[in-house]
Amino acid sequence: MSDKQPKKKIPQMTISRLARYLNCLSLLPEEYDKEISSKELAARIDLKPTQVRQDFHHFGGFGQAGYRYKVEDLIIGLERILGLDNLQNMIIVGVGHLGQAVANYRKFERLGLNLVGLFDINPRLIGLTIRDIRVRDIDDIPEVIKEHKVSIGIITTPADVAQETANLMVINGIKAIWNFSPKNISAPHNVVIQNEHLSVGLMTLSYKLKTATEEYNTK
Amino acid sequence: MSDKQPKKKIPQMTISRLARYLNCLSLLPEEYDKEISSKELAARIDLKPTQVRQDFHHFGGFGQAGYRYKVEDLIIGLERILGLDNLQNMIIVGVGHLGQAVANYRKFERLGLNLVGLFDINPRLIGLTIRDIRVRDIDDIPEVIKEHKVSIGIITTPADVAQETANLMVINGIKAIWNFSPKNISAPHNVVIQNEHLSVGLMTLSYKLKTATEEYNTK
DNA sequence: TAGATTGTTAATCGATTAACAATC
DNA sequence: TAGATTGTTAATCGATTAACAATC
Numbered sequence: 001m002s003d004k005q006p007k008k009k010i011p012q013m014t015i016s017r018l019a020r021y022l023n024c025l026s027l028l029p030e031e032y033d034k035e036i037s038s039k040e041l042a043a044r045i046d047l048k049p050t051q052v053r054q055d056f057h058h059f060g061g062f063g064q065a066g067y068r069y070k071v072e073d074l075i076i077g078l079e080r081i082l083g084l085d086n087l088q089n090m091i092i093v094g095v096g097h098l099g100q101a102v103a104n105y106r107k108f109e110r111l112g113l114n115l116v117g118l119f120d121i122n123p124r125l126i127g128l129t130i131r132d133i134r135v136r137d138i139d140d141i142p143e144v145i146k147e148h149k150v151s152i153g154i155i156t157t158p159a160d161v162a163q164e165t166a167n168l169m170v171i172n173g174i175k176a177i178w179n180f181s182p183k184n185i186s187a188p189h190n191v192v193i194q195n196e197h198l199s200v201g202l203m204t205l206s207y208k209l210k211t212a213t214e215e216y217n218t219k
Numbered sequence: 220m221s222d223k224q225p226k227k228k229i230p231q232m233t234i235s236r237l238a239r240y241l242n243c244l245s246l247l248p249e250e251y252d253k254e255i256s257s258k259e260l261a262a263r264i265d266l267k268p269t270q271v272r273q274d275f276h277h278f279g280g281f282g283q284a285g286y287r288y289k290v291e292d293l294i295i296g297l298e299r300i301l302g303l304d305n306l307q308n309m310i311i312v313g314v315g316h317l318g319q320a321v322a323n324y325r326k327f328e329r330l331g332l333n334l335v336g337l338f339d340i341n342p343r344l345i346g347l348t349i350r351d352i353r354v355r356d357i358d359d360i361p362e363v364i365k366e367h368k369v370s371i372g373i374i375t376t377p378a379d380v381a382q383e384t385a386n387l388m389v390i391n392g393i394k395a396i397w398n399f400s401p402k403n404i405s406a407p408h409n410v411v412i413q414n415e416h417l418s419v420g421l422m423t424l425s426y427k428l429k430t431a432t433e434e435y436n437t438k
Numbered sequence: 439t440a441g442a443t444t445g446t447t448a449a450t451c452g453a454t455t456a457a458c459a460a461t462c
Numbered sequence: 463t464a465g466a467t468t469g470t471t472a473a474t475c476g477a478t479t480a481a482c483a484a485t486c
Contacts, residue, residue, distance in 0.1 A: 014477090023419075048479070057445065057446070063443085065483090065486075068443065104316065111418070184264075194420055196417075198324060198326075203330070205413040206303055209307070212395075232453080257467080269454075272468065273453085284460055285467050
């Protein structure tokens with residue numbers, strides 16, 4: 001009953017929540033090792049139980065009326081929905097601090113994401129080894145993409161070369177781009193782009209701080 | 220007409236879009252130097268003109284019927300709404316690659332956000348100077364917060380010390396926390412928290428890649 | 439049985455889009 | 463005037479929440 005393909009488009013917000021459910025489940029303490037209810041899961045990430053069940057309902061549900069969810073079933077189901085069940089190879093272009101920070105992100109392996117290449121133009125960085133991967137010149141990108149069937153490209157370059165980096169990735173067949181540069185990049189519509197714009201988060205924080213301060217001051 | 224205080228709670232999505240509007244406006248090419256229409260602005264970030272006007276309407280609007288928006292008015296108005304018009308001081312705790320990447324983020328100054336302290340426990344890092352700021356021991360945090368009236372704390376520590384770092388910030392009076400560690404942190408409800416969880420973005424990308432591939436395969 | 443649970447439909451709520459008067 | 467524009471209300475659309483049958 002948990003294998004239904006969704007007919008309708010799944011809301012973006014539901015996808016974000018699925019990611020948060022999965023995160024939460026993988027960090028669960030001992031006592032929830034085996035089973036968890038929608039109520040308990042919801043409480044842990046500050047949502048309502050019906051929200052959890054409705055989100056799962058898009059995919060036919062992961063449990064059975066009367067029983068609580070089996071944690072293992074949830075994890076496996078969510079991973080399959082999110083496409084984390086089959087291995088994807090990734091490269092990082094731009095090995096400054098941000099690129100090295102991303103390269104050292106510990107969760108990649110567990111998510112079935114495999115880093116196979118690091119690239120830069122800076123001769124000082126080329127030859128360095130990070131996480132057992134040697135930093136290579138960007139000229140080697142086509143070769144590595146072909147050799148490892150890379151599907152995901154991560155851009156951690158300066159903004160002014162982000163677009164040409166994306167172009168290079170697209171030409172060589174990359175299907176998804178995770179963009180950390182502050183500029184929006186464009187690509188053919190069959191290439192998926194996820195922008196990670198720090199400024200949006202920072203401005204949101206600033207807004208929350210402002211409104212919280214105002215509330216406090218008028219009390 | 221652009222100074223109305225909103226009575227009702229502003230949707231989170233509206234705030235994110237305001238941030239994107241502001242971003243877009245600050246990157247505008249010459250020809251839009253002076254004025255821009257809701258249609259043009261919307262097109263640049265893939266939205267509908269009515270969405271833009273409705274978002275602005277929450278705050279009473281920024282223009283006048285018949286005229287296009289004055290870019291300068293928009294920028295000033297959005298900055299004020301987002302709380303970017305008065306200076307805030309920030310510190311970064313954790314000066315690994317991620318911390319250094321954030322410290323080097325170029326937009327801070329323009330957004331009225333002022334980095335005044337860098338902290339770590341690693342003796343190798345303490346004493347280093349980044350962006351004219353000397354890395355200090357975390358024991359100095361209380362002193363610096365008091366001296367500079369720091370309101371924003373940025374956590375770029377490993378996950379296992381994220382919560383205690385947050386506690387230290389809260390005790391010393393910090394009002395907003397920008398958390399880059401993969402763990403959710405908790406704080407009193409009068410302290411604002413913005414989590415920046417990479418895994419959510421990465422899982423979203425993975426989901427998009429999966430569904431795009433499926434579509435392609437069934438065509 | 440009583441209490442707790444999920445799946446699922448229906449009701450509510452909120453956000454986006456459309457329509458249009460007012461203005462230039 | 464005709465065309466373009468914003469502000470603002472109304473209509474539509476979609477997402478969240480509530481309710482409840484089925485199940486344990």
